Amino acid sequence: MFTSAFPSTRLRRSATTIAAAAAAILLLAGCAQEPAAPAPSGTGATPPVTAEPSPSQTPSPTPTEPAEADTIELPASCDDIYSPAMRAQLEAGVPPLNDPGISMPSTQNAQALQLLESGIPSLRCTWGYPSEVGIATTVSLIEPAAVGDLVGSLANAGFSCADAQGGTACRLTETLVDYDDNLVEKGETHFFRGNGWLATVWLNYGPEGYTEDIASMIWG
Incomplete structure (x- = not known):
C-alpha cells in the first residue's frame, strides 16, 4: 500500500465497535489514535454525506453455485466499472480517480482482507485525495466455494447480508466522532456473484447506488 501524510484528524470509537474498522480511518487520515464512541444526539455536528442505504436486516443468504452467465473476467481498468452517470457524479463529488496517496484498504474484515x-x-x-473523504474499491475474482464462509464471517461481524442483483450484498455503516467532535461516517459494502467479488470501504462519501452501479456494469 501507498503511504502518505494526511491531516491530523483523530478518531475514537466505542468498545462495541469492532477494532478493525479503525484501520481505514487511520490509513486515510494518517492518525495514530484509536476511534471511540458514536456521537451522542444533540452535538450540533453537521451530518456527513448520505451513505449507501442498508437493506433490512435479514438472515444471511446461502450462496449457490454460480450459473455460467455469472462468471466474469477481471475488468481491464477502473474506466470499465462505472456507468457514465456514476463516473460523472464521482468526478464532481470526490475526485480524483486513483490518487497514489490513498492507502485505505477496501475492507476491514480480517478474513476478507487476508483473502484480498x-x-x-x-x-x-480509489476516489479522493488523502483526506477524511474517500472511497476504495477492489474488484476480485474469487473461488465460489469460498463465498459462503466469507459471507458468514461478514454476517458475524455485524454486516447486513441479503440477496441482491442475482448475488449477495453485505453492508455495514458506522458513525464515528473525531477529536474535534465532528461526525465521521464510514461504511463497507461487499457484493458476491458467481466468481466475482466487489469490496468497498468509503469514508464520508458513499454515493447512493455505488455498488449497484458497478455490479450492473460488470454483470449487466
Missing part, C-alpha cells in the same frame, strides 16, 4: 492480500486477481480503484 493473498494474491487473487484484483483491480483496485
Whole structure:
C-alpha cells in the first residue's frame, strides 16, 4: 500500500465497535489514535454525506453455485466499472480517480482482507485525495466455494447480508466522532456473484447506488 501524510484528524470509537474498522480511518487520515464512541444526539455536528442505504436486516443468504452467465473476467481498468452517470457524479463529488496517496484498504474484515492480500486477481480503484473523504474499491475474482464462509464471517461481524442483483450484498455503516467532535461516517459494502467479488470501504462519501452501479456494469 501507498503511504502518505494526511491531516491530523483523530478518531475514537466505542468498545462495541469492532477494532478493525479503525484501520481505514487511520490509513486515510494518517492518525495514530484509536476511534471511540458514536456521537451522542444533540452535538450540533453537521451530518456527513448520505451513505449507501442498508437493506433490512435479514438472515444471511446461502450462496449457490454460480450459473455460467455469472462468471466474469477481471475488468481491464477502473474506466470499465462505472456507468457514465456514476463516473460523472464521482468526478464532481470526490475526485480524483486513483490518487497514489490513498492507502485505505477496501475492507476491514480480517478474513476478507487476508483473502484480498493473498494474491487473487484484483483491480483496485480509489476516489479522493488523502483526506477524511474517500472511497476504495477492489474488484476480485474469487473461488465460489469460498463465498459462503466469507459471507458468514461478514454476517458475524455485524454486516447486513441479503440477496441482491442475482448475488449477495453485505453492508455495514458506522458513525464515528473525531477529536474535534465532528461526525465521521464510514461504511463497507461487499457484493458476491458467481466468481466475482466487489469490496468497498468509503469514508464520508458513499454515493447512493455505488455498488449497484458497478455490479450492473460488470454483470449487466
